[in-house]
Amino acid sequence: MSYTALYRKFRPGEFEDVKGQDHISKTLQNQIKADRIGHAYLFCGTRGTGKTSVAKIFAKAVNCEHPVNGSPCGECAMCRAIQSQTLMNVIEIDAASNNGVDNIREIREEAEQLECIPPKEYRAYQELVAESARIWARAREEKDFQAFAPTLKKIIFWQKTFAGYRAKAGQKLYDVMLDSYEKGFGMKELDEFFGLLKKELVPLLHQVMESPIRISDEFLTGDYPEDRQRELAEYLAEYVGFDFRKGVLSESAHPFTTSLHNHDVRITTHYKNSLDSSLFSVIHESGHAIYEMGIGDQLTQTPAGQGASMGMHESQSRFFENILGRSESFWVPVYGKVKELFGEQLKGIGREQFVRAINRVHPGLIRTEADELTYSLHVLVRYELEKALIEEDLPVEK
Numbered sequence: 001m002s003y004t005a006l007y008r009k010f011r012p013g014e015f016e017d018v019k020g021q022d023h024i025s026k027t028l029q030n031q032i033k034a035d036r037i038g039h040a041y042l043f044c045g046t047r048g049t050g051k052t053s054v055a056k057i058f059a060k061a062v063n064c065e066h067p068v069n070g071s072p073c074g075e076c077a078m079c080r081a082i083q084s085q086t087l088m089n090v091i092e093i094d095a096a097s098n099n100g101v102d103n104i105r106e107i108r109e110e111a112e113q114l115e116c117i118p119p120k121e122y123r124a125y126q127e128l129v130a131e132s133a134r135i136w137a138r139a140r141e142e143k144d145f146q147a148f149a150p151t152l153k154k155i156i157f158w159q160k161t162f163a164g165y166r167a168k169a170g171q172k173l174y175d176v177m178l179d180s181y182e183k184g185f186g187m188k189e190l191d192e193f194f195g196l197l198k199k200e201l202v203p204l205l206h207q208v209m210e211s212p213i214r215i216s217d218e219f220l221t222g223d224y225p226e227d228r229q230r231e232l233a234e235y236l237a238e239y240v241g242f243d244f245r246k247g248v249l250s251e252s253a254h255p256f257t258t259s260l261h262n263h264d265v266r267i268t269t270h271y272k273n274s275l276d277s278s279l280f281s282v283i284h285e286s287g288h289a290i291y292e293m294g295i296g297d298q299l300t301q302t303p304a305g306q307g308a309s310m311g312m313h314e315s316q317s318r319f320f321e322n323i324l325g326r327s328e329s330f331w332v333p334v335y336g337k338v339k340e341l342f343g344e345q346l347k348g349i350g351r352e353q354f355v356r357a358i359n360r361v362h363p364g365l366i367r368t369e370a371d372e373l374t375y376s377l378h379v380l381v382r383y384e385l386e387k388a389l390i391e392e393d394l395p396v397e398k
Helices: 022-034 050-062 075-085 101-115 119-141 150-167 171-179 185-208 226-240 275-293 309-323 334-340 351-358 372-391
Strands: 247-251 257-261 266-271
Touching: 022 050, 050 075, 050 119, 050 226, 075 119, 119 150, 119 226, 119 275, 150 171, 150 372, 171 185, 171 257, 171 372, 185 372, 226 275, 257 275, 266 275, 275 309, 334 351
Parallel strands: 247 266
Antiparallel strands: 257 266
């Protein structure tokens, strides 16, 4: 469990609870009620006057789905997410501690991205994103993509709109979006990169699929009890370096990693009838988590402490999953544990046969469960689809 300072735990949660700053509270409440919110606010004063408390209440009120008299309701999904510090769009940073060049650069870039977007539009987008998770979960469960299509259309509309606000003269919308994730990488660089990838990997994939050599992996699918999969997941996570004193492993429909602090990193997995599905998602997410746990105490919870880039972050998780997890050397000391938990299911299956099975090349539709060879092609297809949706107005239904 992460540490929470007393001043954060007991600070006011509504404007009415703030003492000695009635003129400030009333002004901000009136702005919320009138929906006339500025792009930025600067609160000045000596220590202990309530600057951060008022700013956080104001941030909650701006994002609140059902504000009450200009104050946050404290009960809606947005209020709860901000209060639990799980909404990445509202981050509390101690300015006295975070005044380094890297932090200032990150804060400035984020401010430049947001200041050009009308607050009312950004709020509508954030409400849509919050609701989209629920809609997608239901559509996924019912295998009904059309149920999610209208929501996806709206998300793409807002993304293109915001990119348009941020774009410089002559800059393509998708280039604006790409730069938010990997600075310096636009369509020009990625077209060249993915062009080479397609040229080399597609023929290799055809060659592998046409090979007469067949690898059996049927034993990876079957009756694998969840409780034993969970035990193996915890064992493997700890084995590769996940520190359970600083994090937890839970379950979700789609595996992910979230970091609230370098001492509070949370990963999830899912348990199916396919042993390797959960197994490799745990190793993958542990790679993300170890990256987060390795961020210095002086940088955690600061803009500069959020990872060098999305590509760098993913390179660490893929390194753990593929370079380590799919190598035979990795399984020499741990395959005995796997056999101990699933002796009946893996009866007669030696370590070498197991390693061949988890490295079998088999094209599929699920990126997170793709083999090492076809995974990159999933990313390639995703890039081409995104590019078509943003730059060529490809209809979502297609």
